[in-house]
Amino acid sequence: MRDQFIQRLMLMAEQNPKIMLITGDLGFGVLDDYRRRFPDQFINAGVSEQNMTGLATGLAMEGHVVFTYSIANFVFMRCLEQIRNDAAYHDCNVNVVCVGGGFSYGALGISHHATEDLAIMRSLPDVTVVCPCDDWEAREATDAVARTSGVSYLRLDKSSAGDTQQPGEIFQLGTIRTLREGHDLTLVACGGIVEEVLRAAGELDRAGIQCRVLSVHTLKPLDSAALESAALETGGIVTIEEHTVHGGLGGAVAESLLDGNVRPQRFLRIGLRDGFSSIVGSQVYLRKHYRMDSAAITAAVQEMLAGKVSETRAA
Amino acid sequence: MDTKELAKRIRLHAVKMTSRGRSSHVGAALSMADIIAVLYGSAMRVDSANPVWSLRDRFILSKGHAGAAVYAALAETGFFPVQKLETHYQNGSQLSGHVSHKGIPGVEFSTGSLGHGLPVGTGMAKAGKLHHASHRVFVLLSDGECDEGSNWEPILFAGHHQLDNLVAIVDYNKIQSLAPVAETLALEPFADKWRSFGWAVVEVAGHDHTQLVDVFAKVPAEKGKPTCIIAHTIKGKGVSFMENSVLWHYRTASGQELTDALQELEDAA
Numbered sequence: 389m390r391d392q393f394i395q396r397l398m399l400m401a402e403q404n405p406k407i408m409l410i411t412g413d414l415g416f417g418v419l420d421d422y423r424r425r426f427p428d429q430f431i432n433a434g435v436s437e438q439n440m441t442g443l444a445t446g447l448a449m450e451g452h453v454v455f456t457y458s459i460a461n462f463v464f465m466r467c468l469e470q471i472r473n474d475a476a477y478h479d480c481n482v483n484v485v486c487v488g489g490g491f492s493y494g495a496l497g498i499s500h501h502a503t504e505d506l507a508i509m510r511s512l513p514d515v516t517v518v519c520p521c522d523d524w525e526a527r528e529a530t531d532a533v534a535r536t537s538g539v540s541y542l543r544l545d546k547s548s549a550g551d552t553q554q555p556g557e558i559f560q561l562g563t564i565r566t567l568r569e570g571h572d573l574t575l576v577a578c579g580g581i582v583e584e585v586l587r588a589a590g591e592l593d594r595a596g597i598q599c600r601v602l603s604v605h606t607l608k609p610l611d612s613a614a615l616e617s618a619a620l621e622t623g624g625i626v627t628i629e630e631h632t633v634h635g636g637l638g639g640a641v642a643e644s645l646l647d648g649n650v651r652p653q654r655f656l657r658i659g660l661r662d663g664f665s666s667i668v669g670s671q672v673y674l675r676k677h678y679r680m681d682s683a684a685i686t687a688a689v690q691e692m693l694a695g696k697v698s699e700t701r702a703a
Numbered sequence: 704m705d706t707k708e709l710a711k712r713i714r715l716h717a718v719k720m721t722s723r724g725r726s727s728h729v730g731a732a733l734s735m736a737d738i739i740a741v742l743y744g745s746a747m748r749v750d751s752a753n754p755v756w757s758l759r760d761r762f763i764l765s766k767g768h769a770g771a772a773v774y775a776a777l778a779e780t781g782f783f784p785v786q787k788l789e790t791h792y793q794n795g796s797q798l799s800g801h802v803s804h805k806g807i808p809g810v811e812f813s814t815g816s817l818g819h820g821l822p823v824g825t826g827m828a829k830a831g832k833l834h835h836a837s838h839r840v841f842v843l844l845s846d847g848e849c850d851e852g853s854n855w856e857p858i859l860f861a862g863h864h865q866l867d868n869l870v871a872i873v874d875y876n877k878i879q880s881l882a883p884v885a886e887t888l889a890l891e892p893f894a895d896k897w898r899s900f901g902w903a904v905v906e907v908a909g910h911d912h913t914q915l916v917d918v919f920a921k922v923p924a925e926k927g928k929p930t931c932i933i934a935h936t937i938k939g940k941g942v943s944f945m946e947n948s949v950l951w952h953y954r955t956a957s958g959q960e961l962t963d964a965l966q967e968l969e970d971a972a
Contacts, residue, residue: 433856434856436859436860438818438822438852438853439860442823442825442826443822444826445822445823446823446824446825447826447827447830448826449830450826450830450831451830452830470853473815473819474812474822477813
């Protein structure tokens with residue numbers, strides 16, 4: 389997704405001289421082409437995320453469309469107050485790009501696990517929160533957030549759900565995409581972990597369970613109509629996120645449904661429960677460890693439909 | 704209106720506004736009243752009839768807690784009616800205790816959490832350079848605020864990028880929230896710190912309008928370097944019983960104190 393982001397950003401920078409990319413001294417190799425081609429539209433702020441975000445705000449106030457870029461939590465957590473008070477309160481077109489959502493940098497340790505970002509960012513007023521599941525969504529989202537006023541948060545994953553674009557499909561922020569039809573249950577997910585969800589849906593299909601799969605690329609604003617339809621038309625909702633279950637996708641879906649007075653027949657959130665991950669492991673390894681890989685999703689759904697309490701939930 | 708008269712009115716408003724709202728930080732507002740008066744009354748290129756004029760000099764009050772003084776300066780120089788100042792810190796008002804831009808013509812940027820103004824001002828200055836613009840960006844900081852690491856990031860950046868359209872003014876009244884600066888986190892040798900980060904530094908008597916006018920007229924102090932103006936000031940300046948007192952960072956004047964404060968400010972030359 390990272391490479392897709394930068395490729396699309398170069399196209400945008402070519403057409404719009406107001407596009408500005410600021411990195412917090414990260415992107416070795418990745419940003420070389422951009423930097424060479426658009427020296428006046430590139431700033432390395434150094435290892436200083438607070439200043440990076442302040443700079444972005446100042447530039448945006450003078451008319452630029454700014455992308456701040458760093459990995460995992462660095463791009464939003466250290467400088468959260470700058471995002472809130474400076475960029476968001478002043479309605480600045482600042483697009484905060486997190487490279488490495490969830491366990492993308494799993495083996496690097498907890499400092500590099502972006503596993504609370506969606507909850508934190510979606511609580512900020514007037515901030516659009518975007519979490520693409522594949523390269524196509526990542527490319528299109530890059531374009532879309534630049535065209536959206538105010539602050540946007542763009543979470544890019546190392547993994548990808550392949551190519552989910554339907555023929556002729558147009559990307560639209562704030563909508564939920566149906567990646568697979570089914571009426572037994574709906575699997576609702578965001579980010580690269582959608583690859584696990586699609587795999588699980590395939591396995592379940594072979595076991596005679598047809599799942600609808602939704603990609604929630606925009607967590608905020610949330611497409612409540614698509615969620616309500618899923619709750620009413622299928623046998624329940626299971627949310628899957630490479631993120632804490634506290635306040636993330638699952639929380640957002642639950643809030644939206646209950647606010648709309650819609651109660652799904654069944655409901656389960658799959659994601660991280662409490663506690664930090666101090667285990668070394670790749671993204672694939674950690675997903676399996678924390679029971680959010682395709683096998684665990686498949687098992688959880690089967691148990692749920694059989695009326696058993698899910699181990700995932702009990703954990 | 705000359706800058707002396709403007710400073711006097713800013714002080715009178717600040718004391719009345721903080722008293723009416725029972726809000727804090729009158730000492731911090733009085734401390735910077737002369738700097739604000741010289742900026743809005745003389746040094747800065749601004750147009751009250753067109754607050755978003757693209758050629759205007761930009762001003763950010765990073766020590767947002769002293770916002771009453773900026774609101775007063777903007778009202779007295781025609782950005783909005785002086786009567787609006789009476790709503791400061793009142794329910795339903797737009798004039799919050801920390802400076803806010805929403806619905807208030809002339810306020811460039813909202814602050815309140817310290818250490819936010821200089822990074823944003825640095826971004827504006829960088830944009831000014833990219834656009835070959837002639838305006839300058841002024842950011843007014845408190846001394847206590849210089850404890851914030853987020854200030855030293857843009858200080859490093861602006862020096863490196865030679866942003867000589869950027870001016871940081873430090874209201875160096877030597878007193879912060881709970882105690883003197885020297886007893887909290889000593890800043891000295893302060894000027895040397897800025898110089899070592901690539902800034903041109905000028906020290907002025909922060910209540911002397913002749914010196915202030917002169918130093919602002921000579922910005923940038925050195926071509927190719929951002930300018931830091933260290934303004935030596937007195938916290939609570941203009942009201943004798945508030946001067947150099949930690950107490951008046953938070954205390955609000957009322958009753959006889961209010962009468963005495965206003966009388967002293969009215970009587971001042």
